[in-house]
Amino acid sequence: MVCFAGVPSHRGSGVVKIITITGTRPNFVKEYAMNRELADRGIEEVLVHTGQHYDYELSEQFFHDLNLPRPNYINTLVKGSHAWETATIMTFIEDVLSAEQPDATLVYGDVNSTLAGAIASSKLGIPVAHIEAGVRSSARYNPEEINRRVTDVVSDQLFAGTTSARDNLLAEGYDPGRVHLVGDVLFDALRTACETHGIRQYRGEYDVLTVHRAENTDNEARLTAIVEAVGATERSIRFPVHPRTESRLKQLELWDRLQDFEHIEVLPPLGFLQFLELLAGCHKVITDSGGVRREGYMLGKPVITLIDIVWFPEIVESGWVRIADAHDWEGMASAIAEHDPQTERPDVFGDGHAARRIVDILSQTYG
Numbered sequence: 362m363v364c365f366a367g368v369p370s371h372r373g374s375g376v377v378k379i380i381t382i383t384g385t386r387p388n389f390v391k392e393y394a395m396n397r398e399l400a401d402r403g404i405e406e407v408l409v410h411t412g413q414h415y416d417y418e419l420s421e422q423f424f425h426d427l428n429l430p431r432p433n434y435i436n437t438l439v440k441g442s443h444a445w446e447t448a449t450i451m452t453f454i455e456d457v458l459s460a461e462q463p464d465a466t467l468v469y470g471d472v473n474s475t476l477a478g479a480i481a482s483s484k485l486g487i488p489v490a491h492i493e494a495g496v497r498s499s500a501r502y503n504p505e506e507i508n509r510r511v512t513d514v515v516s517d518q519l520f521a522g523t524t525s526a527r528d529n530l531l532a533e534g535y536d537p538g539r540v541h542l543v544g545d546v547l548f549d550a551l552r553t554a555c556e557t558h559g560i561r562q563y564r565g566e567y568d569v570l571t572v573h574r575a576e577n578t579d580n581e582a583r584l585t586a587i588v589e590a591v592g593a594t595e596r597s598i599r600f601p602v603h604p605r606t607e608s609r610l611k612q613l614e615l616w617d618r619l620q621d622f623e624h625i626e627v628l629p630p631l632g633f634l635q636f637l638e639l640l641a642g643c644h645k646v647i648t649d650s651g652g653v654r655r656e657g658y659m660l661g662k663p664v665i666t667l668i669d670i671v672w673f674p675e676i677v678e679s680g681w682v683r684i685a686d687a688h689d690w691e692g693m694a695s696a697i698a699e700h701d702p703q704t705e706r707p708d709v710f711g712d713g714h715a716a717r718r719i720v721d722i723l724s725q726t727y728g
């Protein structure tokens with residue numbers, strides 16, 4: 362049964378109560394930044410894990426490494442289609458929200474858990490705060506693009522990480538009073554992790570490769586071309602393989618082909634701190650990830666993206682992030698070999714204090 366949350370019972374106590382929805386690897390990294398800030402500022406946080414990522418390497422390892430509290434609610438999700446996954450998570454979150462009656466629901470980024478949390482919350486009349494609002498590309502078919510746009514529509518507070526994200530929201534007619542340019546919490550997470558764990562940034566000898574987007578893993582021609590391109594470069598490459606990518610590589614008999622290349626070191630998916638250390642000491646970054654391309658840029662690495670979707674136009678315009686066509690292995694191989702930007706690298710993602718600004722606004726609005 363759906364029950365409307367109404368006015369939270371703890372209203373007037375002066376304590377703001379937030380429910381945070383997490384479910385995937387990129388969410389856990391951002392929660393690392395937000396969790397600390399919420400706790401430091403005395404905001405009560407109820408942490409929800411939707412179960413969207415449940416493999417140890419993509420989930421539990423992050424809670425352990427990043428010292429995140431055990432979630433108050435954990436869903437055990439069985440994988441299915443996008444609609445099934447979103448609907449299942451939505452009903453799970455609806456029960457949690459109805460029981461907890463928070464002042465607001467915090468959602469991150471663009472995964473199915475984000476969409477499910479935003480819809481369930483807004484239909485219960487609980488305000489939604491979206492971190493990473495306003496990121497747009499022209500790829501309307503892309504599942505994350507759909508999640509992002511719909512989440513923004515039902516969100517009450519829209520936290521933009523970059524000026525282009527803020528401008529996108531304003532151009533779409535969002536109320537400027539609800540749009541806040543705060544910086545990227547991923548930069549906060551990276552900055553804090555590097556400082557806390559003494560991770561040093563230097564230009565090493567190897568490149569880092571990550572591939573996990575459905576556009577590449579679910580397309581045989583593209584995945585084959587990526588393997589051939591990295592094979593042809595003969596550069597030293599370290600490749601932590603996402604579970605989805607590993608199973609596709611095996612299905613397509615590309616896994617053995619990859620092992621044939623002595624210059625490519627195939628690794629399991631790494632915990633955030635280990636991965637950050639790998640990135641901080643690499644030469645170049647080759648990726649189709651939205652997060653890893655930003656982290657590569659933040660750490661001053663030339664980045665080659667293996668998907669022609671531009672999510673953060675500033676970093677492409679700066680010349681540091683180059684888009685390669687994943688259909689064309691020769692083009693990709695030469696982009697990887699040649700990309701060596703000498704231009705300025707502007708600060709695009711703020712000053713590493715986005716979480717503080719977000720908590721300021723949440724406290725003022727819901728306190």
Ligand code: UDP
Binds near residue numbers: 636653
């Ligand atoms: N990441 C990690 N270990 C890895 C690969 C990535 O910890 O082996 C982190 C990375 O630092 C980034 C996040 O996972 O913060 C990005 O997740 P992913 O690429 O899965 O998703 P996207 O950012 O494309 O949504």
